[in-house]
Amino acid sequence: xxxxxxxxxxxxxxxxxxxxxxxxxxxxxxxxxxxxxxxxxxxxxxxxxxxxxxxxxxxxxxxxxxxxxxxxxxxxxxxxxxxxxxxxxxxxxxxxxxxxxxxxxxxxxxxxxxxxxxxxxxxxxxxxxxxxxxxxxxxxxxxxxxxxxxxxxxxxxxxxxxxxxxxxxxxxxxxxxxxxxxxxxxxxxxxxxxxxxxxxxxxxxxxxx
Amino acid sequence: xxxxxxxxxxxxxxxxxxxxxxxxxxxxxxxxxxxxxxxxxxxxxxxxxxxxxxxxxxxxxxxxxxxxxxxxxxxxxxxxxxxxxxxxxxxxxxxxxxxxxxxxxxxxxxxxxxxxxxxxxxxxxxxxxxxxxxxxxxxxxxxxxxxxxxxxxxxxxxxxxxxxxxxxxxxxxxxxxxxxxxxxxxxxxxxxxxxxxxxxxxxxxxxxxxxxxxxxxxxxxxxxxxxxxxxxxxxxxxxxxxxxxxxxxxxxxxxxxxxxxxxxxxxxxxxxxxxxxxxxxxxxxxxxxxxxxxxxxxxxxxxxxxxxxxxxxxxxxxxxxxxxxxxxxxxxxxxxxxxxxxxxxxxxxxxxxxxxxxxxxxxxxxxxxxxxxxxxxxxxxxxxxxxxxxxxxxxxxxxxxxxxxxxxxxxxxxxxxxxxxxxxxxxxxxxxxxxxxxxxxxxxxxxxxxxxxxxxxxxxxxxxxxxxxxxxxxxxxxxxxxxxxxxxxxxxxxxxxxxxxxxxxxxxxxxxxxxxxxxxxxxxxxxxxxxxxxxxxxxxxxxxxxxxxxxxxxxxxxxxxxxxxxxxxxxxxxxxxxxxxxxxxxxxxxxxxxxxxxxxxxx
Ligand code: HEM
Ligand SMILES: [Cu+2]
Numbered sequence: 166x167x168x169x170x171x172x173x174x175x176x177x178x179x180x181x182x183x184x185x186x187x188x189x190x191x192x193x194x195x196x197x198x199x200x201x202x203x204x205x206x207x208x209x210x211x212x213x214x215x216x217x218x219x220x221x222x223x224x225x226x227x228x229x230x231x232x233x234x235x236x237x238x239x240x241x242x243x244x245x246x247x248x249x250x251x252x253x254x255x256x257x258x259x260x261x262x263x264x265x266x267x268x269x270x271x272x273x274x275x276x277x278x279x280x281x282x283x284x285x286x287x288x289x290x291x292x293x294x295x296x297x298x299x300x301x302x303x304x305x306x307x308x309x310x311x312x313x314x315x316x317x318x319x320x321x322x323x324x325x326x327x328x329x330x331x332x333x334x335x336x337x338x339x340x341x342x343x344x345x346x347x348x349x350x351x352x353x354x355x356x357x358x359x360x361x362x363x364x365x366x367x368x369x370x371x372x373x374x
Numbered sequence: 375x376x377x378x379x380x381x382x383x384x385x386x387x388x389x390x391x392x393x394x395x396x397x398x399x400x401x402x403x404x405x406x407x408x409x410x411x412x413x414x415x416x417x418x419x420x421x422x423x424x425x426x427x428x429x430x431x432x433x434x435x436x437x438x439x440x441x442x443x444x445x446x447x448x449x450x451x452x453x454x455x456x457x458x459x460x461x462x463x464x465x466x467x468x469x470x471x472x473x474x475x476x477x478x479x480x481x482x483x484x485x486x487x488x489x490x491x492x493x494x495x496x497x498x499x500x501x502x503x504x505x506x507x508x509x510x511x512x513x514x515x516x517x518x519x520x521x522x523x524x525x526x527x528x529x530x531x532x533x534x535x536x537x538x539x540x541x542x543x544x545x546x547x548x549x550x551x552x553x554x555x556x557x558x559x560x561x562x563x564x565x566x567x568x569x570x571x572x573x574x575x576x577x578x579x580x581x582x583x584x585x586x587x588x589x590x591x592x593x594x595x596x597x598x599x600x601x602x603x604x605x606x607x608x609x610x611x612x613x614x615x616x617x618x619x620x621x622x623x624x625x626x627x628x629x630x631x632x633x634x635x636x637x638x639x640x641x642x643x644x645x646x647x648x649x650x651x652x653x654x655x656x657x658x659x660x661x662x663x664x665x666x667x668x669x670x671x672x673x674x675x676x677x678x679x680x681x682x683x684x685x686x687x688x689x690x691x692x693x694x695x696x697x698x699x700x701x702x703x704x705x706x707x708x709x710x711x712x713x714x715x716x717x718x719x720x721x722x723x724x725x726x727x728x729x730x731x732x733x734x735x736x737x738x739x740x741x742x743x744x745x746x747x748x749x750x751x752x753x754x755x756x757x758x759x760x761x762x763x764x765x766x767x768x769x770x771x772x773x774x775x776x777x778x779x780x781x782x783x784x785x786x787x788x789x790x791x792x793x794x795x796x797x798x799x800x801x802x803x804x805x806x807x808x809x810x811x812x813x814x815x816x817x818x819x820x821x822x823x824x825x826x827x828x829x830x831x832x833x834x835x836x837x838x839x840x841x842x843x844x845x846x847x848x849x850x851x852x853x854x855x856x857x858x859x860x861x862x863x864x865x866x867x868x869x870x871x872x873x874x875x876x877x878x879x880x881x882x883x884x885x886x887x888x889x890x891x892x893x894x895x896x897x898x899x900x901x902x903x904x905x906x907x908x909x910x911x912x913x914x915x916x917x918x919x920x921x922x923x924x925x926x927x928x929x930x931x932x933x934x935x936x937x938x939x940x941x942x943x944x945x946x947x948x949x950x951x952x953x954x955x956x957x958x959x960x961x962x963x964x965x966x967x968x969x970x971x972x973x974x975x976x977x
Pocket of ligand 2: 685687
């Protein structure tokens, strides 16, 4: 019995099954968490199609698209890291996770830059000099801030997770092949990526056809 | 492992026999409790914290009932009254009723019942307690700082544009507590999936486990939506991002949809665990296997699923389309079907049972009656024409109190009494407990039945003053509340008393079936000394045609060894002995015939 098995599990397989199941369930709750926002978006988009198209034309499509590319690439490197970790290739795993970290940080930086430019255009729906009309454009922008904000929080949490795991691998504090840490964190990261894949069209592509 | 009949050496006072000490003896410092990851100790932490919240919420209820004693508003101002009932609702729903059974009894018993050493994620379990406390602390702080006047439902725009209370802080508190609920849900589901002991098949799970499982499903699928709704409210209040703001074309009704998408399923979070408890108690004290076990399982899951599609019945008068109302009304009638199945099956379980009247049984039977009342009045409310008459009146108040207080709180007390000997190793004084149980039933009905009448006469809910014609009913209700308050304080007193002076309970004082009764009382740190093995069906109680034993006691019946019943007697004697011997060993002996005694035992 390896030392990474907690006392209340029989064996490694059982522990790993529990961890994976737990994470999948957590991801289901995340889907519902964002689901409420998507429902709100859908309803208002159906009610006020014009306003939403007007509002969506103001988002920074270049940055949004760049970010989509960054996040997708980072997901690919995570997928490879899961593979290499299972094979016990320590060096390769570390490099791939480093790439993920860098891409994720790039995403956040671009996002911050985008937020800055939104604010200089007064696209904060609470502000008095919000430039768009009709008033429902503010609902779009409220949803924009909330959705991307919560997503950014998730990205940040994911990066923290990767940083911890990377340090642990560097210090050899757990056996790489038999641990499911990389895989579990990877599942989470894919979900964060997936949410963005939905956010990108509804926030950036709407009204631009 | 040894083959010595352990019964001879199993003395609580003899520390040399190599058994682990009980979980209570693992450490006595406050620190050891606050950092424990043992599911049983965490259950005790929850027991303490939910009791505190219960008394906080209860204090608010006392204020409400005092104010309503007279038609004028003399004790509280209208403002203060609003804040009081909001405090009452928020605390009772999110910090008492939602967590209480899953986190206290569920935490303690679920691993024991499935033969596991702990829940799947012990540290997450502890973390969830801290989240609960932090959330509760924030909510209580908001209440102390001046409170909230929206009611527990936080309807917009009361909670946004027109609010003059500490809505954001309260909402953050509930938000945090929501994650505690989610963590518990994840833990319970993963535990049931992955940690069942050998031979514990899905359809051998006790119905309490099924109930917690179904509850956890609802928790996981609904709570995130509540969390997001609260985020939207907080975002509007703190940052001006008004998604529900009508000035921007936003729709406050959308709030109600999202809120009830959580909160109707949440009312089932507040009742399914109670159903689980009551099933265990009734089957034990009727000495009969649960009638229609599989139906009970499907009914639980059915409620969990259909419960997600009825939320619109809270919005019949909110201006939703007539067709939507009709559909929601239909679906609400549907959800009553599995509830009714459960009531029928409890009744059928009692049929030809050898019923005894232990306190927990009185609570459980009270549950069945009060839940039925609550459910039936729910059907009244689910019919659109009736609801238009009684919506937002005391009829609704009485309806949900019949289920939540009459049902769930009774069930919690039933469970607390039933498993008290297992949790503490002590017996509570039976006679006093029976009196308390009877008082609770009587006091409850006196408090809440008049409210059905009040509601039908037209008394709206959430008002601090009323026309004098209504006074007689309000006085009855307040009088009942006094009895009810005593009925809650009494158990508090004698349960605490029993911790020191109560008789020592055996491992299985009720002669109940189920793995939790086969380990010691109180259980050792890892629950079982050796992993148990399950070879029998669940609820293996007294055979149907056996003669009536005395009390809950099959033992006498064995000793009598009546001619012609030998086969039965031998059968039940075998089961009985298995329960008497420290079962882990008995089980293990049986188990060792069928499998290697390998995995993780005997550490
Ligand atoms: C037989 C199943 C049930 C049906 C058909 C039903 C139906 C209803 C309906 C139609 C209402 C809305 C009344 C109105 O506002 O005009 C309502 C309110 C309520 N019900 Fe039920 N109900 C059922 C079971 C339950 C259960 C099991 C619980 C709790 C454990 C519960 C708790 C509540 C609460 C708390 C409210 C009031 C919410 C508020 O406005 O503050 N109900 N019920
Ligand atoms: Cu409902």
